[in-house]
Structure formats: C-alpha cells, structure tokens
Amino acid sequence: MKTELPGLTLAELTDLMKRMGFPAFRAKQLIKYLHEGADFADMPLLPKEMRGRLAEECEANTVTIHKEFPSADGGAKYLYALRDGSIIEGVRMRYSYGDTLCLSTQVGCRMGCAFCASTLDGLARNLTAGEMAGQIACQKQPVGNVVLMGSGEPFDNYDEVVRFLRVIHEPLGLNISMRRVSLSTCGLVPQMLRFAEEGLNVTLAVSLHAPNDDLRKTIMPIAEVYGVADIIRASRVYFNKSGRRIIFEYALIKDVNDSDACAAELAILLHGNHPAKSPGSPTKPQFWRGGSTDLSGTPGMPCHVNLIPLNGIPERSLAGSSKNRVRAFESKLTELGISATVRRSLADDVAGACGQLRRANL
Ligand code: SF4
Known part of the structure; x- marks a missing residue:
C-alpha cells in the first residue's frame, strides 16, 4: 500500500x-x-x-473534487471523491473575514442523531488525517478557517483527527493557527477530557440540542451514554485548560426543543445550576460575561449558544422551527444572560442539511 x-x-x-x-x-x-x-x-x-x-x-x-455546487452567496458545496471510491461532502462558506471550510472526518456517521442525514446509512469508515488535509489541499485556494462539522463525529475518529490538527499546524505547510479551527462533538465525554490534555486549544463546539437528558435521548442516541451534566463538566474542563470559550450548538426543531421553557432550562444549565453541581462552589461565576440574571450555583464558563434553524430532512419527520420561534428562543436566552446568536445559513441554497448532498448523489 x-x-x-x-x-x-x-x-x-x-x-x-x-x-x-x-x-x-x-x-x-x-x-x-x-x-x-x-x-x-x-x-x-x-x-x-x-x-x-x-x-x-x-x-x-488523497482527495479530488467530484462535483462542485456553487451557491448564490459566493460559497459552495462539494462532493469529494476518495481513492477507494467513497464520496464525502464539504462546504466552503464565504465571510467578510475570509473563507471557512467545513470538513468531514468520517464517511457517514454512527451517532444516529435524528436530525442528521449523514447518519442515515451508518458509518462506512473513518477518514485518514491525509484525507482530511486533502479536503483543504484540493481546493487550491486559501482557506482562512477550518471547521470539523461535516459528516462524522470527530472524536469517534480521535487519533486521525488529532494527527490532522497537528499536520495543518505545521509552519512550513498550511500553518493554520489552532485559533482558526473549530471542532464539533456530540458530547463524547472521555474524548473531550482527553482532548483537553492535547494542548491544541481549538474552539470546541458541543452539539447539545436539548437542555435535559430525557429530551436529548429522543433526538440523540448518544444521550443514553453521556448525560448533559457530564458534558457541561467536560466542557468546563476544556475551557479551564484551553481558555477557549465553548460554543454550544442547538438545532431548533419545531415543537421538539424550541419552547420558551427549553430556553429557560438551557439558560439554567449553562449558568451552572445543573443538578450535579459540586457543593461549596462560589455563588457567582468567576468568568461569566453573560448578563445580570442571578447566577447562584456552580460557576458557569464563557460560552456562546449557536442556534441553528434546522433544515428538514425528507427521510425524517422533523421540521425546522419558524423564523419567529427562532427569534423568540434567541431573545429568551439573551434575556436570561446567555450569549446567543442565530447561525447565518451559508450555501444553503444547495441541497440543505449536512449529508443530503452525498445521499442524493449515492
Ligand atoms: S449530527 Fe454529527 S454526530 Fe450526529 S449523526 Fe450527524 S454527523 Fe454524526
């Protein structure tokens, strides 16, 4: 070979x-x-x-562009071909401060999130670090930021993802600063804790999508294994080690997780008042930059909630929340002292949600 x-x-x-x-x-x-x-x-x-x-x-x-789908906003979606004939997808998003490339880390995914098309056929295989780097190299144009948020759970392919991060950081190669990299995880707690020790200090984007375990279990099978209290604790460990603000990803699904009550519960969770708080913690979060709400409980951490209006997936019966509901959810969080914004949809005029382009092609 x-x-x-x-x-x-x-x-x-x-x-x-x-x-x-x-x-x-x-x-x-x-x-x-x-x-x-x-x-x-x-x-x-x-x-x-x-x-x-x-x-x-x-x-x-290791990777060639199989098909490119330009978007009206200047970005593009891609289907990439790998040496073994596998197809993966990715997105280039155009921002005023430079282009961001969203990469896949696996062919498919085995995490089973109910709102995601990438997992519908399960996991085919892990990508190698070379195949992740190849998604950048085949662009043959500068990339400002890298987000590991395409198909796959990065921490389910831990060693190759860490290798990839070290490779793109090489000064004589791409020389990408770790401050320009975001890594998304659905909350694999042991790997989050291990990753905190790597000293890579990328931005961790934790896919929460629900403020409590019962609701989370209905849309994310991984919630049967790791509870939100442990995920929040692991996030805090990562923050303490890296100094990087944690991003919590929250896809708004109509009539599932988009009520004001969910927003209020999420605010309490992120303020640190979750049930598993450690006794004797300070009454005011030490690093909190949110708002003026009473923050009694265990310390929160600098964090931000990224609200994602869900793109519907034909194979599932889940629909995205209305624009009004998305705004109301954002307002509720902000009112409760949580920094939150609605993620701008980029290149979404091309084949909607993550994983759909690849499925359509297959
Ligand atoms: S959202 Fe991420 S972790 Fe969940 S199934 Fe999709 S690719 Fe996997």
Missing part, C-alpha cells in the same frame, strides 16, 4: 526522506507542495528521479 503523504508531519516526512535515501531538506519542499494540492509531476524543485520514486511508493493527492 502506498504511503499517504498529506497526513504526515514534517518530522515524519523528514524520516521518510532519510529512509528513502533522499536529503532531509527535501521534506521541507515536499510539505509545501503537498498542502498546495500539487501532484508529484508539479513539484519542479524536486529532482525528476525523486519524483518518480515518490509516485511509485507514495500518494500526494
């Missing part, structure tokens, strides 16, 4: 060069080319004989 080069760090590429009998400095030239999406034939600084050897034994491009 050929060695996938885009998933290697500079140190690993350097080792490989030495093992193949090439000078170590070639790794520095190679990493730059790899992250520009160049094939071996387009690496003029490398000797011809070396390019031939590399082409025989290694892969330079």
